[in-house]
Amino acid sequence: IEEYVKSASSLTQQLLGFARGGKYEVKPVNLNELLSSGAEMFGRMKKEIIIHKNLAKELWASEVDRGQIERALMNIFINAWQAMPGGGDLYVESENINLNVSSLKPYKVNPGRYVKLSISDNGIGMDRATQEKIFDPFFTTKEIGRGTGLGLASVYGILKNHGGFIDVYSEKGVGTIFKLYFPASEKEAVTEIPVNKTVVKGSGRILFVDDEDLILEVGMRMLEKLGYTVDTAGNGKEAVKFYQENRDDIDVIILDMIMPGMNGSEAFEKLKEIKSDVKVLLSSGYSINGQAASIIEKGCKGFIQKPFDLKQLSQKIKEVLESS
Known part of the structure; x- marks a missing residue:
């Protein structure tokens, strides 16, 4: 996985x-x-x-x-x-x-x-x-x-x-x-050797937000493997509505930055209006600059760049959960 x-x-x-x-x-x-x-x-x-x-x-x-x-x-x-x-x-x-x-x-x-x-x-x-x-x-x-x-x-x-x-x-x-x-290359193929990685398991309820169905499905399995209860939303509007109804039960929101309709930045602003200390982990294929950096400055608790592995995800969630 x-x-x-x-x-x-x-x-x-x-x-x-x-x-x-x-x-x-x-x-x-x-x-x-x-x-x-x-x-x-x-x-x-x-x-x-x-x-x-x-x-x-x-x-x-x-x-x-x-x-x-x-x-x-x-x-x-x-x-x-x-x-x-x-x-x-x-x-x-x-x-x-x-x-x-x-x-x-x-x-x-x-x-x-x-x-x-x-x-x-x-x-x-x-x-x-x-x-x-x-x-x-x-x-x-x-x-x-x-x-x-x-x-x-x-x-x-x-x-x-x-x-x-x-x-x-x-x-x-x-x-x-x-x-x-x-x-084709004249060189001999290099075989990649898998590296054993440890993960940090946890508990709590996570709202995972992404506009790609396949990412939602696999991401949910990944988070469940780490020990979390997972809810999903397919876009920013769905995420805001779900959080409005479940604000006291959600511990962390993993929020994709680039989505059609309401993007991650707009969704983050709405989530902050619902609960000022909402814990959001921003997720993007781009590096932490430009819009992503701006969201962090506004109080987003963390950033993880795609593609990420299980260890990176587990550690980032732990950091966000422990943030003030």
């Missing part, structure tokens, strides 16, 4: 992914590792979706930022999940491929060796008009107020910043396939 939350919670960094790909820590990686682990974690969370894997045995390494690619893959998994509301099949594949000049002309990248990842579903599919807009910033097929519409635009930006590209093919009523291409 901790690995999964790290990927899922970083969805609010999507705009950074589209605009500049974020700050890289680039290492040669076997993308089978990221594709396989990401798909398995997603499958455990969404048991109605069956995962099928067909991975190349001697996949070339590719020099990537792990966090960025985990984020890109998670966004595609989420897109597939939304296309299969009643469940379905998700196919993940990898292969080594040599691409020539003619095949790459539309993508403005160099010919040569590439690692290709394919992710396909048997969901509702998209028409041609939707496919042509699917990577545009803020384009979404979801109802207003449900997410930012930055997910696939973020994937496009991340691939572009890695010197690669993404392609999509879809048919209504049949399904969708995304193909991700990464330049």
Whole structure:
């Protein structure tokens, strides 16, 4: 769950992914590792979706930022999940491929060796008009107020910043396939060694506020694992209404800064009006500057930058609970 939350919670960094790909820590990686682990974690969370894997045995390494690619893959998994509301099949594949000049002309990248990842579903599919807009910033097929519409635009930006590209093919009523291409590296892949981390468990009631359903679901599990009772709200207005009705029972509010409608800053002002000493932990994919710093100065008890792990979250909550 901790690995999964790290990927899922970083969805609010999507705009950074589209605009500049974020700050890289680039290492040669076997993308089978990221594709396989990401798909398995997603499958455990969404048991109605069956995962099928067909991975190349001697996949070339590719020099990537792990966090960025985990984020890109998670966004595609989420897109597939939304296309299969009643469940379905998700196919993940990898292969080594040599691409020539003619095949790459539309993508403005160099010919040569590439690692290709394919992710396909048997969901509702998209028409041609939707496919042509699917990577545009803020384009979404979801109802207003449900997410930012930055997910696939973020994937496009991340691939572009890695010197690669993404392609999509879809048919209504049949399904969708995304193909991700990464330049291959001559270097040997570096295997990341998991680090054992301790967490600080606690008790109390937490209101967790975020506009992404998947983040709410996984965040709730994460907080419950730490020992807390959890309530959720999908936007600022819901959070303010819930807190108005339960002000004496909520110990901490974890508040996403960037949400449609009433954002984190506006919600914080309303929460302060309800109870001046409300304990809020602000959560954002951006660093603590600008608007986030302004909210802290106004009395917000803490800040945690996404993506965060279980240890970081547990320690931040402890700090907020102990704050005056």
